[in-house]
Amino acid sequence: MRILVSGGGTGGHIYPALAVATQLQRTFQAEILYLGSDDGLEAELAPAAGLPFVTVKAGKLARYVSWRTVTGLARVPVGIVQAIGVVRRFRPQVVFTSGGYVAVPAGLAAWLHRVPLLMHQQDVPANLSNRLLAPLATCISLAFEDSRVYFPARKTLHVGNPVRQAILDVRQVSVEQARQQLGLDPRCPLLLVTGGSQGARHLNQVTCRALPALLERCQVLHISGKKLFQETETLARRTLAALTEELRGRYRLVPYLDAEMALALQAADVVVCRAGAATLSELAVLGKPSILVPLPPAIGSSPQEANAAMFGRRRAALVVRNDDLTPQVLAGHVETLLTSPTYREAMVRALSALARPDATEAIAEAVARLAGVAPTREEQASLC
Numbered sequence: 001m002r003i004l005v006s007g008g009g010t011g012g013h014i015y016p017a018l019a020v021a022t023q024l025q026r027t028f029q030a031e032i033l034y035l036g037s038d039d040g041l042e043a044e045l046a047p048a049a050g051l052p053f054v055t056v057k058a059g060k061l062a063r064y065v066s067w068r069t070v071t072g073l074a075r076v077p078v079g080i081v082q083a084i085g086v087v088r089r090f091r092p093q094v095v096f097t098s099g100g101y102v103a104v105p106a107g108l109a110a111w112l113h114r115v116p117l118l119m120h121q122q123d124v125p126a127n128l129s130n131r132l133l134a135p136l137a138t139c140i141s142l143a144f145e146d147s148r149v150y151f152p153a154r155k156t157l158h159v160g161n162p163v164r165q166a167i168l169d170v171r172q173v174s175v176e177q178a179r180q181q182l183g184l185d186p187r188c189p190l191l192l193v194t195g196g197s198q199g200a201r202h203l204n205q206v207t208c209r210a211l212p213a214l215l216e217r218c219q220v221l222h223i224s225g226k227k228l229f230q231e232t233e234t235l236a237r238r239t240l241a242a243l244t245e246e247l248r249g250r251y252r253l254v255p256y257l258d259a260e261m262a263l264a265l266q267a268a269d270v271v272v273c274r275a276g277a278a279t280l281s282e283l284a285v286l287g288k289p290s291i292l293v294p295l296p297p298a299i300g301s302s303p304q305e306a307n308a309a310m311f312g313r314r315r316a317a318l319v320v321r322n323d324d325l326t327p328q329v330l331a332g333h334v335e336t337l338l339t340s341p342t343y344r345e346a347m348v349r350a351l352s353a354l355a356r357p358d359a360t361e362a363i364a365e366a367v368a369r370l371a372g373v374a375p376t377r378e379e380q381a382s383l384c
């Protein structure tokens with residue numbers, strides 16, 4: 001089975017593609033070719049995952065006009081011609097895309113060659129490349145049920161977002177063990193603060209200012225983001241200076257967590273974070289109550305606001321708008337969640353309805369079925 005995989009730009013688009021590619025290799029011994037942009041993060045990540053990698057030019061499909069939009073648009077036809085060449089030479093049985101602007105030439109080339117196209121939608125609102133490709137797609141896998149409204153119903157398949165194996169494995173570790181393994185107090189409740197892979201300045205600043213109230217109630221593991229570490233450390237040191245040694249000992253600041261991220265999530269009683277699709281899927285799989293502060297849009301609407309609103313509607317998280325987050329609001333919500341086990345349990349129940357730990361397998365099986373290889377899941381057989 002030969003499968004062309006494509007997804008680019010942010011980690012949010014690349015990691016699901018890598019997870020599905022690896023699963024296809026493992027379960028179906030598929031021959032994979034990863035098609036990415038020559039200047040995207042995928043040029044680093046796909047070869048690092050041991051996948052054969054081919055590049056095409058891809059232009060950013062911005063919703064607003066700028067010089068970059070013009071130069072980006074000029075690259076689009078070049079990318080399409082290159083992608084057509086790749087599909088012609090590799091002759092895939094299925095093309096799988098997971099968003100990012102490089103997915104457009106890949107999807108178009110698939111359609112032109114009558115190759116089935118399966119595309120994955122991570123966020124609740126459809127991203128631009130998936131909106132463009134939807135009429136050409138054979139099947140659209142969705143991370144969240146609420147995305148159905150953006151696509152023709154007969155093409156959609158609700159499977160969830162691929163979640164890293166480390167996150168699935170850490171479910172075997174108890175909360176206390178996770179805290180112990182991270183060198184934290186196993187008996188003291190833990191608040192984890194994370195602004196996603198880049199960090200979030202506003203979350204960092206508000207957290208630092210709320211430390212006197214927060215540390216009275218719990219220990220705090222604060223991931224600042226690599227670029228924001230220095231300024232956050234300075235701010236935290238200033239606030240901590242007025243506190244007792246015992247309270248100061250309850251705070252830990254790190255720039256980024258790699259292998260330990262799964263343990264940190266599992267160790268937490270409450271998580272304060274942005275509302276990126278990967279983070280939300282991880283919270284659902286691990287059943288972690290959270291306070292979501294979605295990234296506000298630079299322009300137009302933000303997928304994170306729609307993601308967070310969906311969690312909020314289902315009572316799977318508390319949602320606070322970025323501009324409304326003050327130290328008092330943060331400390332108040334943390335207090336509410338930590339002091340009310342019934343509230344937290346209700347959230348955990350709502351989260352379990354959103355959890356899809358088998359998303360990677362489900363997508364890989366859908367790809368294999370389109371390739372005519374694996375008619376495995378009966379419940380999916382009639383779909384796509």
Ligand SMILES: CC(=O)N[C@H]1[C@@H](OP(=O)(O)OP(=O)(O)OC[C@H]2O[C@@H](n3ccc(=O)[nH]c3=O)[C@H](O)[C@@H]2O)O[C@H](CO)[C@@H](O)[C@@H]1O
Pocket residue numbers: 010011012013122123194196197198223255256257258261275276277278279280282295303304
């Ligand atoms: C800023 C931005 O444009 N974000 C978008 C980007 O998400 P982006 O990839 O930035 O953020 P996500 O929340 O989706 O994922 C962050 C990932 O980084 C991991 N992590 C984080 C901190 C850390 O120290 N260690 C670590 O491993 C998290 O566990 C998670 O797996 O693509 C997503 C999927 O389309 C969108 O929903 C987001 O809106």
